[in-house]
Amino acid sequence: MKETIGFRLNGKAVNVEVDPSRTLLWVLRYDLGLTGTKYGCGEGLCGACTVIVNGKAGRSCTLEVKAVAGKAVTTIEGLAKNGKLHPLQKAFVEHDALQCGYCTPGMIMNAYALLLNTPRPSRTQIIEHMDGNLCRCGAHQRIVQAIQRAAKQMGGGPR
Secondary structure, three states, rough: OEEEEEEEEEEEEEEEEEOOOOOOOHHHHHOOOOOOOOOOOOOOOOOEEEEEEEEEEEEOOEEEEHHHHHOOEHHHHOEEEOOOOOOOEEEEEEEEOOOOOOOOHHHHHHHHHHHHOOOOOOOOHHHHOOOOOOOOOOHHHHHHHHHHHHHHHHOOOOO
């Protein structure tokens, strides 16, 4: 049975009429047309589907849409403002931290959650926080460098 689920998506109020047990990933991709969030493993293990829910990283492939009712959800599409890339997005480009690009949205969103809560992360904190996001291209060092660069540009920087 369908229900109307309301939440804030990338700063705007949305209401969707869906099965409340449907995953947020499929609602974002198919009902709302936001395809930046990727399907990877479907079990919350790879991080390709990472979005921000009330300031924290969450795996949209295992999160039922009813769990975000009344909450704020940010996807990769919500980071750029007025056509300008977010510092994290720019840093990923500048450091070639996006090789094939499939895992990149989830990587950026997980890094964004880290920087929201820890503006000046150490290299160790970055590595530990990003450990759950998998990259098969092997761009891990460049990803860490990009996050360090973005932290600095956002006013945090390394400790």
